[in-house]
Amino acid sequence: MLPRFLAYPRLELASCWKKPMNIIMFAVFALMAFGFVAGGVQVQSGSADTGAPKLAINAPFNIAFADAALFALVLPFFVAVSCGMPVLTDFDRRINRILGSTPISYSEYAFSRFLASAQVLCVILALWLLVQIGLYQFWPIDETERTRAAFSLSAYLAPLALFALPLGTFVGGVSMWLGVRTRQPVLVFALPVFLLVTGIFFVWGFAPEWLPHWIDRLLMSLDPTGMRWFSRTYLTEDRGVAFYNSTSVAPDSAFVISRVGFIVLGVLSVWASGRRLERTEHRDLRVGDVARLLAEAAREDAAVGLAQHGAIAARGGNPAAIYTTPRFITSTFHVLRSETRTLLRSPGVWLFGPLILLQTWGTTNFRIGPLDTELLISTGTGATGAFNTLTLLLCFLTLFYTVESLVREERCGLSAIFRAAPVPTAAVLAGKILANAVLAIVIIGAAALAIVIVLITQAVRTGLPFTLQPSVLVLILGILLAPTLIVWCSFVAFLYALLRNRFVVYGVALAALIGTGFATQFGQMNWLTSWHLWSGLRWSELDRLAFMWDAIVINRLTVLALAAFFIVATLSLWPRRVPDLRAVADRMTPARFFRGLAMPLLAAVPVITLGFYAGLSVRSGYEGAPQREAQKAYWKRNSNTWENAAFPALDSVDAEVKLFPDTRSVEVAGIYVLRNPHMKPMSEIPLTIGSHLTTSEWTIDGVATDPTKRDQPLPSIENRSQLYVVRPARPLATNERVTITFKLNGAVPNGWSRSSGGASEFILPSGVVLTTFSPSFLPIAGFMEGVGVDGKNSRDAKEYPLDHWKGRVDPLFGPAWATHVRMTVEGPADWILNAVGTEIESTVENGRRRTLWETEHPVRFFNIVGGPLEAAKGATTTVFHSQRTSANVETMVEALDAARANYSAWFGAYPWKNLRVTEFPGLAGYAQGFPGNISFSEGIGFMSRPVDEDDEDGAMDVAYYIVAHESGHQWWGNIVTPGKGPGGNIISEGLAEFSALMLLHHEKGDAQAATLRRRWEKQYVDGRSADNERSINRIDGSRDGDSVVTYQRAGWAFWMLRNVMGEEAMLAGMKEFVTKWRDGVIMQDGLDFPLIEDLIESLRPHATDTAAFNAFVNQWIFGTVLPEFEVREASVTGSESAYETTASLVNIGSGEVDVRVRIEGVTEEVDGKKTPPLFEDIVLRIKPTEPTSFTVKSSFKPVRIVVDPEIELLFAGRKRSEKSLSAP
Template sequence: MWFQIFKFELRYRRKRPATYIYFAILFLISFLAISTDIVQIGGGTGLVKENAPVTIATMMVIISAVFMMITSAIMGVGILRDFEHKTESLLFVNPISKFDYLFGRFLGSFVVLLFVFTGALLGFIIGEFMPWRDADKLLPFNLWNYLHPFIYYVIPNLLITSVLFFITGAISRKMMIVYIQWILLFAFYQLTLIITAEVENRDLAAILDPFAITTINNATQYWTVTEQNTNVVSIEGVILYNRLLWLGISLLMMIGGYFAFSFNVVRNSLFKKKTVIEVDDTKSDIVIPKAKLTFGLGTHLRQIVSQSVFYFKQVLKSVPFRAIVICGISLLIGNSSFMGRTFGVSTYPTTYLVLELIDDFNIFFFIILVFYSGELIWKERDAKINLIHDAMPIPDFVGLISKFIGLVLVYCLLLLVLILAGITIQTFKGYYNYELGVYFGTLFSDTLLFLILFTLLSFFIQVMVNNKFIGYATIVVFFILTFALQLWGVEHGLFIFGDTDLGPYSDMNGFGHFLKGFSWFNIYWLGFSVFLFVIAVMFASRGSESTMKIRWKTGKLRLNRPLQFLGVGMFCVFLLSGCYIYYNTNVLNVYYTSDTFEKARADYEKTLKKYQYLNQPAISDVNLKVEIYPSDRDYEAEGYYLLENYENEPIREVHIQLNPDEQFSYEYIKFDRESIVKENVEELKYIIYELKEPLLKEQKLKMSFKTIFETKGFVENRGNTDVVYNGTFFNNGDFPSIGYNEGFELVSDNDRKDYDLKPKERALERDDPKGLTTGGLGDSRGINFEIVLGTESDQIAIAPGYLQKEWTENERKYYHYKMDVPIENFYNIISAKYEVMEDKMTIVDDSIEKDINLEIYYHKGHEYNLNRMMKGMKKSLSYFSEAFSPYQYRQMRILEFPRYASFAQSFANTVPFSEGIGFMLEIKEEADVDIAYYVTAHEMAHQWWGHQVNPANVKGGTMIVESLAQYSALMVMQNEYSLENMQEFLKEEMNRYLSGRANEQKKELPLVEVENQQYIHYGKGAVSMYALQDYISEDSVNVALKRFCNDWRSFETNKRYATTKDLIGYFREVTPDSLQPVITDLFEKIVLFENKTDEASYEKSANGKYLIDIAVSAKKFEADSLGLSKEIAVKDWIDIGVYGKDEKGKDKLLYLKKHKISKPKMNFRIEVDALPEKVGIDPINKLIDRNPEDNIIRISEKSTS
């Protein structure tokens, strides 16, 4: 019998248009995803091809998850159709077994579902062959790359979700409950994403992910480019466990659902309360009061209030709403555990961080908005009471306005709940600065206004389409098209519906200058949305006639005077505000799309590249006066450069590159000798001056200028965040520079190809003559620096240099700074309302004690880690001055700036430090890596690596600047913290490196040839330098660095800048011959290990100690620039470690010693004094290991049997 039911289901589905619509949707989405940029679903990046196996697998599982609603519709309807059409009584009285009924319905629906999702498979396959595809981004076609993920990932995903939706529908007999399961499953997936915030939780998250999206990402996160382009994602490891877990769960649900399903028309419930209705037979006369008819404005308002409250309550009472809210709040609370974490360290739960956390609830707002806009519009029609309702004496606009207000009240209540949840999170974390103004200012402006705009739009769509489900689809498609418009080059907020971003909140600068543009764009889109709502009122269906022709006729009748005024008024608001926005963004300011910006960069290179290596003078002196006007977000800079010719060739032309930003203007540029403008490329802000008398070697030329930075109105995006009301921070990049600026060129090879430009090398070779005589911080060989800063009376203005004078004039504060030694041509200017923490220390410089003044300029309320930062400055200055060379200045200052950027940057004796890192970290003394201390030490190290030793502008330059700074900071940390703490940091840095190489855009290079690739010079640099000192000793490394620093701190010593060839030479000098291969492996090759602890056991010996037997595996690989690796012989000294527990129950190293690993598998016997808990090979992660998670295992006692 089941086969007949199965065939009936197939015949029924074959005749339904929905089946083919679903197929077409999946085909189109998949086709566009693989063949265009219109739809982007987890595509390949960098050198990973667009049809690589891992890319296709990722896209397919995302498709199966995102379109889970199709699964719920097909599988839910398959079992619920009989109950909705009231035909179950006819079926259940027939001789059909429960198995036949359920199995036939399930199998028929599932086969149809498979047919629908083959649309995605065909879309991907056919899309690959489109003629517009770029052949360079594709691999040769391989059908198995598509079939494999469809068979092993998509079909199991469909089976898992099908069972859930089918069984849920069978038991509940309500489609609404089926949809709730979709929401719950999505929420559970979101939970797995939260778990992955911690590296050690990733395997757990991979196993729990019901769709295997996280699972695939986890399994392939360290795959090289070659592996991603070659290997299919096999069913093994965590992927196998994930598939077995969820298929097992689906099997249990199927069995449980079978027994729970009632094959009866009437379902009895043990808990259902029987209701007895008592009838009163007493007769009474009925008095019908005389109604007083009133139809005035007051009546309409009362009707609106009454119905708004009614619809508000209806939404609150609905089961889906409660499920959505519970899921959202649960995720919010769960995610709070990982809020603002850096290297596993929590951040104090400031209000702005909690608000960023609340942003995760937006997806649930979207579900509520789309779902309930349709439910409320169709409420009366779904309940079959629309004719009764429409016959009531209520104006047409009352119902629609009431439903809108009811939904807005729901949003308001939810926002209040989210605020309460945020405050609760803060309270439980011991943070009590709630900042209610920030909560309400963000949620009841940015979030609520966005919801209002899209609710008005959704009501309009539902009314005009006049079909609830097509309305849902139209709204979703509109959202997709909104994002697609930006991919098509339509980026202006005037054309992107609801594009009203408030921008980030900063404790230092509040909402800043973002409010003005935000307000005007909201006025603009609100006018348009209300205008659409007026149209919706005109065309809203009433009565039994719902054709567009009838609605057009009734709509003209409804268009009374008030409605006309409202519609015309809102359209005028829309037009006038749009004109004002256009005036600000496109007239007062210059508007650039991404394409025009790229074209300008391409034009820059095509027009001016010929001047790149033209001999130009270098800046030797800077003397400026800068007037900062924070309240207006303006500044003026006036002063002069002294330009010096360092080369033998006379200079007849001086090329000046002005800042191309349209906010900059230049009142004058002049020289102290006669010159003329030979060429002015105005669109590129590039001016060529011809000198009447050439500038000879060692001659100087005075260049005077005045530049003005002026803020006019507001711009289309967030605009400039350097010059702000409180926390202005900019550097000398704003001022005129000399010669061609390579930094303006297009970097991406794909972008360059679009403009017929050749691929660009990221750095010059290490022996390039021009690169060797150009410093990494510019071609200046040191500048004499002096500056006067003026700012508002309540702010402090700071630049590198020693304060010469401070005074007040015309209600403005002035600060005069001057350096007494040359610095790099790299300086900053900051102005903000500061509190100041001061201290002092003494170092020894050439046997003479030198006092160093230490200052931290911080925002009031950000005192949490000041002592750690101050300690970091002291320890760093002391360690570096002794290990490398004496500190060259008499002061050091840390300056906080707004969190519009999250970095710290080291200028001469001055380190701007974002409020987003360090200042607000909640660091626990023993458990956490002290990131505030570490970042301070890292930036302090740049006073040596960057400011004392400025590397040549060639490959490997950032190893000298960044990797040595990483090493220096690690050594300062190592002297303060345990090896267990260091292991956490090294693990994070190794993860940074391994993840980064998987997304390489060009080619991976050895550390000595790094081309400003952060994952190499930070991640690999930290691990490799730490390993070096572990092999040859910290003292030996410091001896090498001291010699290197002493020999290369001045350009004049060697007539060129240092390279990594020079640095490696110093390392080799202090390294024994037996360890010379270590230098090669760490720095000159790409070498990776696969170390693993296979098994371990212990037994207690007669002397009370513990004997441990440990079996380890070790493999060693050498990789090329694309990640293709070959195994090489292991002949390395590698740590074996044993962990026990300290008195607080935390991991403690009992044993750590290097052992010679000369075979792929080896066994060791180790004796320790205390009970061992865990053992492992390379437990501190000193070596680059492709899978560091299996280095350590728990140890068990050896069986006595």
């Protein structure tokens, strides 16, 4: 038995080095290992500061991370080919008929085949492991960014056991069973495609805050790749490089059981394959009653023969033979009909079709927006949301079906007859590729059906109108997706014509997809190279793909031209005859060789022409190389001179801004009055001008000057790489002014993007948003420090002294001195164009509206935002919106009115007349709170699912919250401008978060406020950087993880401080803080702006318990404590109405805190609604690492322990801290 069982393993091992697929697998794994090391693909942990602890690239966790990703993405496909295809290949070669005459059983044959494939895979992985060890141990690295630990062989072997063995066994066994069961080579790849697509789009990353912990654990166990378990267990919450560099991966019992289960399933699948072969080969179930079929065939042959002889005799002999060559269209139709019938009858279509429908339904129905809230779906967002999924699925599907279609005749033994038939090669290939197009149409139809189902479900759930737009579906899923599938199918056909080995074609095509995926992931694709258009479509209900439509069209035309080139090249290479050496030699003669190249070269002309145009357009666009180099030149030329230099005060701006949406252009005529507010004279004044703008007609105090000329007499302007240095006639003394006039014009943005369909500022037919945070339409007074800085010239974050806040501090953003703005904005007559200030007058002439805006109170920054919008007025506020995105307008108006009223009462009087929200197209996902004029993307509130009073617990009105946050910036950022330094931005963003939480608490109830706090907690815990994190008063936004401290932790900290101080006392302190720091504090050397310590100094006098206040501040604001609780030794005694629950609570994190612990009873349902459970609470004082025992008596049967049930304390592992109880 053993010799025959080992026959296949010996044969495969002896010949494995001859098989291209094995070589391709080794090359792909080796190249990806090299890419991971050279490209810095690693666990994202460690401090960004030079000299701080760094991650070791050969640490067990980093190797496990790289291997788990590699195995999950690539290994299943090669395993499926190695284990699933050999049996089918034996069928094609009729070897299965020989097996029946040998002593080997079919079960032994199945296991022998599986062992042979597994043996070869192990050899390949062993060779790859040697390459990986060499790279990770010896490849040169930058010691300031990464380090190395001591060599450990177990670090390299453990991932193979944890991830590769279970995954490979499971995929190999199931793929073999699918192949044997269906005899369809395409279905061999069904499981790898399913794992990859569901992993990328759902399993590996889907973890909203509201997902129950048991479902999260279940998904970890059901993921064969192990990626979700590894990510959710070790990576989601950063544990720091000390942990990752010194600890090995330790699987828990549930993970081990699931891995063993997958191995068992794989082995059982191999056994089932053998059993299936036993039944089908010994008793061919496809044939049925052989004797009856043979008898019927004999009778039919005799009848046909008699009929033919009778017909010939009646005619008096055979007629003259007439030969006609089938025409191209007729031949194509016949091939198409035959191939389509075969494809549509194959089980793969009815497996992949529902899979794609479900996947599309999932990706569209569960679109997650801000704070894990649900987004509304339109036809456009549904189609663009499904575009990436469909592209990936259909590329895999058409790859397998195209290859199998091209080799079908060879597999059936009909290739000689088929190729000798007088059918044009073009017709054969056209028919086969068009049949795959029919298949793609069926699949796309299933995806469109899924989108329709989601739209219907949404209409039923929300009461919003059902708005299906068939033309949008046809455009996105038809016209824009089709070129990708056409070029992919033609590329696959070209590969087969060139290589003539389906396994090599599979390997090369999969390598191409892998390379494309990595290039896309690391931002290496652009409008020229993005053949798949992955993430290139950004749908906006206002813009509707118009922003980058020219780039999209050229991209699709280029792809179609490339497809035409592949088709022509395929026709030139397609093998209609088996070549001999003489024929090959004849073809290599110069005349025939160049004659054969003529048509492919001619077909390459459109590709080259369109590609050249696309490449130039990308290069000359606003994200092209010249633009990046101009920004670097700006930094290189000016950073040493102007960093930390004194800048002038911009006393007034008088500008006329003409907007031309159809050409995306702007014309500006402006007057700046600049003043020297400093003690020292000012001889040079810097102004930053956007490189997309052309300047003209400069004057200084009425004297004309030309920045393009050098060595001009004073007054003059010198252009230093877009930093225009103004030199007055004489240096400005303290409080002396200079008046500068100018004209600007340009396009915003100028040209194409690099690859995306989005932009932060723009002038478009769908809307406009321009700000003075960048020189998009007006000069910026001063030098902009972040422009031109990238990974190559960036420096470590600045280290500020601990007493930085005690001296004079410059403003964090904008000028230190406020500006009086008078601005005339001109645009289309039917547009609403809002600017900062009050509308003075508005006139319409020649289809253009001119509106004069003037600020009644000085501002530090201003904007223009608008478009073809409608107004929804509140009591004291207005929301300007598009009718297409009006679902949340009512709640946004409510939030705006409530914010103005409450914040004025809490923090101080609102100084401006207007408070408006103005919507702009969702080409960027942000909102910005300019004074009285909030610019608001359609994508972050307008398209959120409305929340009703009947919604279940945990729902949150995110549109209300975002409006509340941005309204908070009227006080925190505008009225009080934060200082430049650590803790400065906390005053802007952290206090805006706290204000929004307060408003939600008072206006919407604490249920929504608690939901907001819980989701903040998840964002903070998942997003923090353990090694980078500094205390709130030391955060400056320059390090990884600073953002979640600035927003979520700070908002949480101020809420907890409110609980310590009491709301009335805290609001009194905040109002005092606003009064003191409104418009800055005048000091001898300029205006001073606040940092977080200044806020603490304003709050401390209002604290009733100073000791508790100081203790809290030292831990949560001047410290980085983060508790994490674990319930241990929980037990329940008693019976009936007398139960006693005993347990201990341990803080395995940091900080000494008071925490409420709740013992809950059973939740019951009354009239279909859940009632709150009975509970008993106890408050404990918990110190780090010290278990605190507690006992709680209850009259109800306890079922679980909940730590901090009211969501009043920020801590890690909230869901893990819950403990189920088993009462007697």
